Amino acid sequence: MEFNLQHKDLQSKARAATIATDHGTIETPIFMPVGTVASVKAVHQRELKEDIDPDIILGNTYHLYLRPKTEILKKAGGLHKFMGWDRNILTDSGGYQVYSLSGNRKIKEEGVKFKSHIDGSLHTFTPENVMEIQRDIGGDIIMAFDECTPYPCDYNYAKRSMHMTHRWLDRCLAHLKRTPFSYDYTQAFFPIVQGSTYRELRMQSAEYIAGVGAEGNAIGGLSVGEPAEEMYAMTEVVCDILPEDKPRYLMGVGTPINILENIALGVDMFDCVMPTRNARNGMLFTAQGTINIKNKKWEADFSPIDEMGITFVDTEYSKAYLRHLFVANEYLGKQIATIHNLGFYLWLVREARKRILAGDFIPWKNGMVNQMDKRL
Amino acid sequence: MEFNLQHKDLQSKARAATIATDHGTIETPIFMPVGTVASVKAVHQRELKEDIDPDIILGNTYHLYLRPKTEILKKAGGLHKFMGWDRNILTDSGGYQVYSLSGNRKIKEEGVKFKSHIDGSLHTFTPENVMEIQRDIGGDIIMAFDECTPYPCDYNYAKRSMHMTHRWLDRCLAHLKRTPFSYDYTQAFFPIVQGSTYRELRMQSAEYIAGVGAEGNAIGGLSVGEPAEEMYAMTEVVCDILPEDKPRYLMGVGTPINILENIALGVDMFDCVMPTRNARNGMLFTAQGTINIKNKKWEADFSPIDEMGITFVDTEYSKAYLRHLFVANEYLGKQIATIHNLGFYLWLVREARKRILAGDFIPWKNGMVNQMDKRL
Numbered sequence: 060m061e062f063n064l065q066h067k068d069l070q071s072k073a074r075a076a077t078i079a080t081d082h083g084t085i086e087t088p089i090f091m092p093v094g095t096v097a098s099v100k101a102v103h104q105r106e107l108k109e110d111i112d113p114d115i116i117l118g119n120t121y122h123l124y125l126r127p128k129t130e131i132l133k134k135a136g137g138l139h140k141f142m143g144w145d146r147n148i149l150t151d152s153g154g155y156q157v158y159s160l161s162g163n164r165k166i167k168e169e170g171v172k173f174k175s176h177i178d179g180s181l182h183t184f185t186p187e188n189v190m191e192i193q194r195d196i197g198g199d200i201i202m203a204f205d206e207c208t209p210y211p212c213d214y215n216y217a218k219r220s221m222h223m224t225h226r227w228l229d230r231c232l233a234h235l236k237r238t239p240f241s242y243d244y245t246q247a248f249f250p251i252v253q254g255s256t257y258r259e260l261r262m263q264s265a266e267y268i269a270g271v272g273a274e275g276n277a278i279g280g281l282s283v284g285e286p287a288e289e290m291y292a293m294t295e296v297v298c299d300i301l302p303e304d305k306p307r308y309l310m311g312v313g314t315p316i317n318i319l320e321n322i323a324l325g326v327d328m329f330d331c332v333m334p335t336r337n338a339r340n341g342m343l344f345t346a347q348g349t350i351n352i353k354n355k356k357w358e359a360d361f362s363p364i365d366e367m368g369i370t371f372v373d374t375e376y377s378k379a380y381l382r383h384l385f386v387a388n389e390y391l392g393k394q395i396a397t398i399h400n401l402g403f404y405l406w407l408v409r410e411a412r413k414r415i416l417a418g419d420f421i422p423w424k425n426g427m428v429n430q431m432d433k434r435l
Numbered sequence: 436m437e438f439n440l441q442h443k444d445l446q447s448k449a450r451a452a453t454i455a456t457d458h459g460t461i462e463t464p465i466f467m468p469v470g471t472v473a474s475v476k477a478v479h480q481r482e483l484k485e486d487i488d489p490d491i492i493l494g495n496t497y498h499l500y501l502r503p504k505t506e507i508l509k510k511a512g513g514l515h516k517f518m519g520w521d522r523n524i525l526t527d528s529g530g531y532q533v534y535s536l537s538g539n540r541k542i543k544e545e546g547v548k549f550k551s552h553i554d555g556s557l558h559t560f561t562p563e564n565v566m567e568i569q570r571d572i573g574g575d576i577i578m579a580f581d582e583c584t585p586y587p588c589d590y591n592y593a594k595r596s597m598h599m600t601h602r603w604l605d606r607c608l609a610h611l612k613r614t615p616f617s618y619d620y621t622q623a624f625f626p627i628v629q630g631s632t633y634r635e636l637r638m639q640s641a642e643y644i645a646g647v648g649a650e651g652n653a654i655g656g657l658s659v660g661e662p663a664e665e666m667y668a669m670t671e672v673v674c675d676i677l678p679e680d681k682p683r684y685l686m687g688v689g690t691p692i693n694i695l696e697n698i699a700l701g702v703d704m705f706d707c708v709m710p711t712r713n714a715r716n717g718m719l720f721t722a723q724g725t726i727n728i729k730n731k732k733w734e735a736d737f738s739p740i741d742e743m744g745i746t747f748v749d750t751e752y753s754k755a756y757l758r759h760l761f762v763a764n765e766y767l768g769k770q771i772a773t774i775h776n777l778g779f780y781l782w783l784v785r786e787a788r789k790r791i792l793a794g795d796f797i798p799w800k801n802g803m804v805n806q807m808d809k810r811l
Binding site for chain 1: 472473474476477478479480481498502503507510511516517518519734735737747748751752753755756759760762763765766767769770771
């Protein structure tokens, strides 16, 4: 993996960069659509590539391990081939899902025992086997196995958990050395900063993570319910410590506004289920604010979904038509809203990049944050 | 509407023709994908047009009347504009749905009182208001309001019902004369032959329907549970009476085999929810037979969904991937299977047309019927 820092904003800590891997170049800042179980929900791969056009998407190790199972992905030659996606993929480590989705999880030093949310079967994730699973899934970027603490989190718990995450990181690194790539391309490994919302712990964790000299670094344990201001405060502290010459990935964030604010603090990479999940509930993100398309006010509004026309759905369908599809619970409604929202998120990060390169990121960001806060 | 009979098969009653309307030319035999409530379920209009490519689709008056409601469609300038479909649309008369979907329907000479399947609200369909509704929905071809008898059906009931359908037809015709087109294009009107599975009634009804001299004629009340042989017997009797110089539309039929057999008997137009509904349940139609994609046997079969590659989904996704999507209950599974099945149905009728024009329809049809009967 090659990281090339192209431009640093003078009025903020925003950066524009490129990340080159064996599956192509990622221009940052980037938003990675979430393809949890080998599909970005309700979107064809062709649409994802040609209409939404992200350089990288995300897959969830927890989900893929359970279904279709690592063995099937290995037989297929990895996730890229299995799902028919030839650009970059990042896989998370399953940490977050084990804590949020599975029943009866037991966290010990050795690892985590958990029950599948699908059939209740028992499984164990350890730093070692999660590295092996991620080798076989075959993401271009793979993540350390960590504990993601909840919000709010007791200081002592957060501290103990952070230290365990650091020890797990050492085990991940040791095991990766012994575990060759499963396919004919390389994988980069990103460790994860934890420490809840405690400035001191975040600094300590960032120092530790920076110290291992990985190809990129991630910030975890945020966007778990804390106020946005606390999130920004933690991002700022951590970004100031993480090395400048490596990509920084803020996991699971967030709203369009969260993304712009964190770009300003030095984050390069984002992922979140919000654009896709909210789309399926009829919530659209636009540059002018959010739309609840189920609202009766759109019933006879035959104007395009979004005059900006970022993706084909925006101008080929009207608000009234999309509302009708949601009211009638038609699949196509979810499909249209998902493409719209992902198209908008990708437009947003591409536009941020342009503005960083052009030198007017901060005034543009401030204007956008103001606009996007509205409900239409 | 202009019907142009291009070729009659010498070994069967199959025909190749064109139907020209203000929204373009329909090449027959044709299969019309069902877009019940202003959407062919799980398919974008762009995919419908560019990948599946039917000259005409179907909308259901019963559903559209209830949602988004006729008033909204009228404000939109008709169904074409509302849903963004600039090719032909045929609307049924709501007859079939009133009997099959709504609760507490009461059929009287005047019309049918029924309860909405959505909210239980009370409504009445009469030959007159159904003509007005279809004017406002704005299909290129609109259908007579009829009673669709169930199977099996008592002879006396079938006879009484058929006569009422004929009287309703007269009322439809009289009311259409008083009701101008709602938009700036013309609409053709098709009456419907009924008579259950009684040869004598079917002949009587076909004579009556032929007698009104409509621009096209339909056969209703079949594919409601009767054995295929009875369906074919009725189609044959009716097609021999209906005028040769008008299109013949067999409503609600059917399997790929049903379609080929009925083409051989002189039918030009078909519609059915089978390719779309079965797709959503994981059943694929192919030239080699049917596939239940949920079956474990496809778990590690990484071959293309269908080597024929009629639509992009067939070769861009594997059987194992599609199976995984169904097992994980992902939207994309239904989207892929629907495009595949509709692509196959449209290929089937286009190929039938080619074979009719080339003069080898019957040997081709017999081979296909044999092949398609298999379960893969």
